[in-house]
Amino acid sequence: EDQVTQSPEALRLQEGESSSLNCSYTVSGLRGLFWYRQDPGKGPEFLFTLYSAGEEKEKERLKATLTKKESFLHITAPKPEDSATYLCAVQARKGDGGSQGNLIFGKGTKLSVKP
Amino acid sequence: DAGITQSPRYKITETGRQVTLMCHQTWSHSYMFWYRQDLGHGLRLIYYSAAADITDKGEVPDGYVVSRSKTENFPLTLESATRSQTSVYFCASSELHYLAPHGYTFGSGTRLTVV
Numbered sequence: 001e002d003q004v005t006q007s008p009e010a011l012r013l014q015e016g017e018s019s020s021l022n023c024s025y026t027v028s029g030l031r032g033l034f035w036y037r038q039d040p041g042k043g044p045e046f047l048f049t050l051y052s053a054g055e056e057k058e059k060e061r062l063k064a065t066l067t068k069k070e071s072f073l074h075i076t077a078p079k080p081e082d083s084a085t086y087l088c089a090v091q092a093r094k095g096d097g098g099s100q101g102n103l104i105f106g107k108g109t110k111l112s113v114k115p
Numbered sequence: 116d117a118g119i120t121q122s123p124r125y126k127i128t129e130t131g132r133q134v135t136l137m138c139h140q141t142w143s144h145s146y147m148f149w150y151r152q153d154l155g156h157g158l159r160l161i162y163y164s165a166a167a168d169i170t171d172k173g174e175v176p177d178g179y180v181v182s183r184s185k186t187e188n189f190p191l192t193l194e195s196a197t198r199s200q201t202s203v204y205f206c207a208s209s210e211l212h213y214l215a216p217h218g219y220t221f222g223s224g225t226r227l228t229v230v
Binding site for chain 1: 148150155156157158159160163171173205207212213216217218219220221222223224
């Protein structure tokens with residue numbers, strides 16, 4: 001069964017204090033791993049897609065990396081406006097597992113950045 | 116306005132009543148999805164649709180009915196609402212399903228409370 005586990009559930013940082021969020025996954029054959037940001041009362045907003053181990057993507061203070069078993073979202077010198085819930089999702093190759101190629105989401109990490 | 120819109124934003128209904136949540140997208144995306152988001156479970160797929168008149172079950176379809184007579188609309192109906200269906204419901208769309216480089220684009224959600 002395809003599964004996604006995110007840790008920690010919640011993370012409190014001081015402004016400027018860098019850290020990482022973890023997304024570990026089990027999927028029969030990974031087609032892609034997606035990171036989303038979700039603000040309170042809003043829908044998830046796309047951040048990154050990673051396809052293969054060793055791949056990295058960057059956007060402002062965020063950098064996403066991928067290994068064969070997990071992905072990390074590194075946040076460098078965060079600001080209060082980075083406070084949000086970060087969601088990880090995986091998509092299995094068609095025909096692998098039972099998810100039929102649909103996105104399978106983790107429960108998210110709620111990040112709070114204090115000034 | 117271009118995008119994906121959900122209505123209503125908030126809904127309170129009584130146990131046993133039928134309720135329909137609306138989703139409309141202006142991009143003519145082929146694929147549309149319904150997810151529910153609950154504390155402790157993350158986002159779970161209810162139903163999805165590959166095109167008008169083509170729908171399929173996701174992970175948690177019981178108690179829900181969908182239809183798609185037009186490409187731009189994908190309503191979700193709770194035939195007889197139960198308290199366990201209290202949740203935040205998100206509609207999403209994508210031009211592609213399996214090869215979408217940005218995953219899915221989400222609406223702002225409908226918060227449904229069943230009393």
